[in-house]
Amino acid sequence: MSVVEVETKAQRVERLKREKNPWEALDELRAYAKQGLEAVPPEWIGTYLRWWGVYTQGDGLGVLGGAKGEGKAAPYLMLRIRLTNGILRSDQLRTIAQVSERYARGVADITVRQNIQLHWIRVEDLPDVLDELWSAGLTTMGSCGDDTRNVTGCPLAGIDGHELVDASPLALEITRELVGNAEFYNLPRKFKIAISGCGVWCAYPEINDVAVTAVRRGNGEVGFSLRIGGGLSNEPHLAVRIPVILKWDEVTPVIRAVAEIFREADVLREHRDKARLKYLFLRHGWTAETFLEQIEARLGYALERAASEQVPPGVFRDHVGVHPQKHPGLSYAGVSVLRGRLRAEQLAAAADLADQYGLGEVRTTNMQNFLIPHVRNEEIPALVEELARHELPVVASAFARGAVACTGMEFCKLAITETKSFTRWLVEELEERLPGFEEQVRLNVTGCPNSCGQHWIADIGIEGKKVRVNGRLVDAYYFCVGGGVGAFQAIARPVGYRCAATEVPDAIERLLRSYQLRRFAHEELRPFLARHSDEELRELLAGSPAVECVERDLPAARPPHGLEV
Numbered sequence: 198m199s200v201v202e203v204e205t206k207a208q209r210v211e212r213l214k215r216e217k218n219p220w221e222a223l224d225e226l227r228a229y230a231k232q233g234l235e236a237v238p239p240e241w242i243g244t245y246l247r248w249w250g251v252y253t254q255g256d257g258l259g260v261l262g263g264a265k266g267e268g269k270a271a272p273y274l275m276l277r278i279r280l281t282n283g284i285l286r287s288d289q290l291r292t293i294a295q296v297s298e299r300y301a302r303g304v305a306d307i308t309v310r311q312n313i314q315l316h317w318i319r320v321e322d323l324p325d326v327l328d329e330l331w332s333a334g335l336t337t338m339g340s341c342g343d344d345t346r347n348v349t350g351c352p353l354a355g356i357d358g359h360e361l362v363d364a365s366p367l368a369l370e371i372t373r374e375l376v377g378n379a380e381f382y383n384l385p386r387k388f389k390i391a392i393s394g395c396g397v398w399c400a401y402p403e404i405n406d407v408a409v410t411a412v413r414r415g416n417g418e419v420g421f422s423l424r425i426g427g428g429l430s431n432e433p434h435l436a437v438r439i440p441v442i443l444k445w446d447e448v449t450p451v452i453r454a455v456a457e458i459f460r461e462a463d464v465l466r467e468h469r470d471k472a473r474l475k476y477l478f479l480r481h482g483w484t485a486e487t488f489l490e491q492i493e494a495r496l497g498y499a500l501e502r503a504a505s506e507q508v509p510p511g512v513f514r515d516h517v518g519v520h521p522q523k524h525p526g527l528s529y530a531g532v533s534v535l536r537g538r539l540r541a542e543q544l545a546a547a548a549d550l551a552d553q554y555g556l557g558e559v560r561t562t563n564m565q566n567f568l569i570p571h572v573r574n575e576e577i578p579a580l581v582e583e584l585a586r587h588e589l590p591v592v593a594s595a596f597a598r599g600a601v602a603c604t605g606m607e608f609c610k611l612a613i614t615e616t617k618s619f620t621r622w623l624v625e626e627l628e629e630r631l632p633g634f635e636e637q638v639r640l641n642v643t644g645c646p647n648s649c650g651q652h653w654i655a656d657i658g659i660e661g662k663k664v665r666v667n668g669r670l671v672d673a674y675y676f677c678v679g680g681g682v683g684a685f686q687a688i689a690r691p692v693g694y695r696c697a698a699t700e701v702p703d704a705i706e707r708l709l710r711s712y713q714l715r716r717f718a719h720e721e722l723r724p725f726l727a728r729h730s731d732e733e734l735r736e737l738l739a740g741s742p743a744v745e746c747v748e749r750d751l752p753a754a755r756p757p758h759g760l761e762v
Contacts, residue, residue, distance in 0.1 A: 207469045214383045219248035250277040250337030254608040274318040277340040282350035282368040283311035283561035287548040292333035294544035303541040311561040345375040351399035352560035358523030361411035362419045364394030385465040386472040397509045406474040407455045426475040429648035434475040442503035454495040511683035513637045515564040529570040533593035536602040536620045537565030546587040554580040596627040602642040603650035612644030614661030614672040626702035654680040672698040679726040694735045704738040711737045
């Protein structure tokens with residue numbers, strides 16, 4: 198038996214990473230791509246492509262065929278474009294629109310890390326796609342793989358009148374420090390960073406491997422709070438605050454030190470499903486004090502201690518609507534992009550409108566939306582009208598604003614259920630059933646336990662499952678409720694209720710109608726959910742008595758989704 202045959206998956210990946218830095222093998226990638234899919238070695242298909250922002254996908258219909266399983270050929274590729282802090286020029290967005298139209302069947306998705314993803318890419322076209330993106334100053338480097346992923350930040354950086362500081366230069370600086378740097382290509386797993394200078398923590402520091410957020414120092418100057426070890430997936434863990442306050446010029450050295458600690462934690466390389474930084478807390482006994490000691494040992498000096506910080510309330514961070522900037526006479530228009538999906542013509546229209554009404558700039562958000570800044574107040578009505586003409590609304594229902602969806606089985610090899618079209622159908626159903634519902638509700642849909650749709654921090658989070666109905670397996674969802682970020686941060690509670698996808702609108706309608714009828718005066722949804730037991734919530738979701746749909750036949754219902762764009 199060969200050595201390769203007895204290797205575990207983790208051992209194989211670690212060996213391949215030691216043998217090659219994919220960032221230094223671009224010519225090799227180009228040569229393979231030109232020869233077609235059959236010429237691409239298994240190690241490139243299963244591992245190395247990811248360092249260039251590329252994953253294999255299925256056929257776009259949720260039928261994976263040869264895509265299932267590492268090292269096997271897949272008919273198409275997914276390509277993720279890195280957008281540090283979500284900042285884009287209009288010419289760059291126009292290039293993405295053109296690439297989408299030419300190579301990706303006219304579809305693009307904004308992600309929960311402010312990236313833009315394309316699908317349907319043929320391996321033969323990959324070199325041309327990369328060249329077109331690079332010609333516009335865009336890159337896919339490090340947007341996948343065991344390296345530093347896109348650095349997220351507040352999409353209002355530099356334009357928010359209430360921000361403590363514009364921290365986007367730090368996001369760009371740490372990107373230059375870690376991405377493309379041979380010292381940091383071989384991390385145990387993905388490494389996610391958030392840097393925010395706003396007061397509401399738009400970059401979601403609670404769920405990042407390392408995060409810094411602006412705070413006021415005792416002397417009135419701006420410093421940064423530090424958090425480490427956040428992450429969702431199978432074992433969700435909110436980041437742990439390290440009791441220090443960082444100066445501006447300490448942020449990059451500290452984040453680099455954390456990256457070095459992560460890189461050198463060999464104990465994390467033994468099992469890929471437990472190779473995230475959070476597992477030093479969860480499995481290996483590390484504490485905030487341990488991390489602080491390790492960081493300061495690398496820096497060679499002590500950091501300033503800070504006993505407390507001001508944590509923002511759990512505000513909605515979607516940036517939808519028209520809002521004034523700190524610049525007199527200017528506003529930004531935030532567009533609600535349902536499930537993050539855009540057509541190529543919408544991308545091109547947004548780029549043109551950013552030129553016509555703004556200063557040629559577009560920002561993407563962590564809730565899969567985008568905004569156009571620097572618009573003169575008197576021109577806002579015309580911009581809003583033009584956006585609406587392209588089905589890009591700045592006014593949306595609570596359900597459309599709060600909905601987030603992962604890629605789902607349509608393209609993702611790990612997903613159990615289809616999510617994008619399902620989420621669109623679900624929002625439309627809730628809008629029809631609960632017209633005028635105005636409470637903020639974060640509704641997150643994820644197609645598997647990996648939580649790319651972030652269901653663990655949602656008011657109502659649903660995770661893809663399968664149930665057997667009338668003898669056949671169908672898409673289903675498992676309910677988790679009461680998650681959140683900010684001052685009342687919490688991992689959503691699995692309440693033990695699941696039902697077929699066709700019944701999800703019924704369950705959510707029953708829950709929200711009960712909330713409207715039974716809540717205390719001015720009570721928000723999260724505390725309402727918190728004061729009910731799991732059993733009570735199951736009954737609200739299912740109707741009394743609470744039973745899971747898997748145990749009974751389902752009534753006829755409209756199809757919850759097709760795979761339309």
